[in-house]
Amino acid sequence: MDNSANIITTRSGGSSYERFPADYLSHMHYRRAYSWYDVLPFSLILWPHTFSECERLGNWWRERHHYHSLALELMLEGELQYEQNGKKTLVRKGDLYLSHPGNTIKIHSCGRGYAHQLQLVISGSQVPILLEGLELRQTFLFPREYSEQIGKYMEHIADLLLSQTSAVQASSRTYELLAWLANERIALEQSQLPPVLTKAVRIMGNELSRGHSIATIAELAGTSKATLARLFRQYCHCTPQEYFTTLKMEYARNLLKLNRYSCKEIAEQLGFRNPLYFSSVFKRYSGLSPRQFRAAAKNEKTDPAPIVRLEFPV
Structure with a gap:
């Protein structure tokens, strides 16, 4: 002391x-x-x-x-x-x-x-x-x-x-x-979120495989594309597309760790028509290709290359 x-x-x-x-x-x-x-x-x-x-x-x-x-x-x-x-x-x-x-x-x-x-x-x-x-x-x-x-x-x-x-x-x-x-x-x-934004986020989470455009999501949420973009910038500090893509990449990571689906099947489940484009997006978000991520997940106890989550501020 x-x-x-x-x-x-x-x-x-x-x-x-x-x-x-x-x-x-x-x-x-x-x-x-x-x-x-x-x-x-x-x-x-x-x-x-x-x-x-x-x-x-x-x-x-x-x-x-x-x-x-x-x-x-x-x-x-x-x-x-x-x-x-x-x-x-x-x-x-x-x-x-x-x-x-x-x-x-x-x-x-x-x-x-x-x-x-x-x-x-x-x-x-x-x-x-x-x-x-x-x-x-x-x-x-x-x-x-x-x-x-x-x-x-x-x-x-x-x-x-x-x-x-x-x-x-x-x-x-x-x-x-x-x-x-x-x-x-x-x-x-x-x-604490505006109802329109809450609805849009719910639609994104439920429609990962539909390949909806942001304009379609805005329409389903009952607002304009411009208003939705403004709300995402204000509350999430990102664009609607960035948020939607991050949700898909998180889901893709979980599917890859299950080791039950091919990369092509995962791409289809997430609304990507081109598996090569899915692979390039996944690598941009995680730093690894889907195949590299799957191999790393088999050998590591912790998740390799975690994706930074986009969250609503408290």
């Missing part, structure tokens, strides 16, 4: 450390705090080892550098200012904030200097990979509409940590919570 000019630095291995004022703990009042640090549970790939209910009073700040765990922080009352990887977020009553492993997180008191929170800290060797798989890595905030269900999940996990009866059940319940958050994130994104 290093104390310099009333600033305390604590290190927890590797490049991970925290900084806070020397009087930081005087601003904290813990109503509940449960932890389970046994060696066996920590061997699990997803382990919720600490739960707390805390009131934070007065003016204070705290920094977590290269934080090694995932922290879910549900605001029950008050507000706090968070900054993660340079992105500032004001967290108010009912909001859930995600502090991601490996990131630098700064927390500041604000407003009337009061915050009442539930916090769940999750570790495990596969947490970063799981967050990527669930597409939660760039998600920092869930709004108050979800607070009741999130609170129920966290309280159930807290009971399991307090009783220490089933490490596997605690791990499983935590995965359920993260999977539920991932599903709600998708629903939240789609609810």
Whole structure:
């Protein structure tokens, strides 16, 4: 522990450390705090080892550098200012904030200097990979509409940590919570889109084999080609054709990994009349030809040459 000019630095291995004022703990009042640090549970790939209910009073700040765990922080009352990887977020009553492993997180008191929170800290060797798989890595905030269900999940996990009866059940319940958050994130994104754009995206996903032009998709969605292009630029930062082609290339990649269809058959399923043109498009998006991708997929545990997905911003 290093104390310099009333600033305390604590290190927890590797490049991970925290900084806070020397009087930081005087601003904290813990109503509940449960932890389970046994060696066996920590061997699990997803382990919720600490739960707390805390009131934070007065003016204070705290920094977590290269934080090694995932922290879910549900605001029950008050507000706090968070900054993660340079992105500032004001967290108010009912909001859930995600502090991601490996990131630098700064927390500041604000407003009337009061915050009442539930916090769940999750570790495990596969947490970063799981967050990527669930597409939660760039998600920092869930709004108050979800607070009741999130609170129920966290309280159930807290009971399991307090009783220490089933490490596997605690791990499983935590995965359920993260999977539920991932599903709600998708629903939240789609609810923020104009109905015409949502309809166009649905048509694209359902009509991969039809070879529809963008003009036809716009007509089926009930809008003009120009309006559809403007909406895609505004919300997706790409053209409709780029989005549609990316969907097809993702689907092609999955079919190639199945190893059941020839490249010609896959091209036909995706509405490409010319297999050579399909191969050139696939190589432009993935960096490998379809045959090269299939060969690489057989020899690698992870997906070769992942295609960058085009997503709607939160």
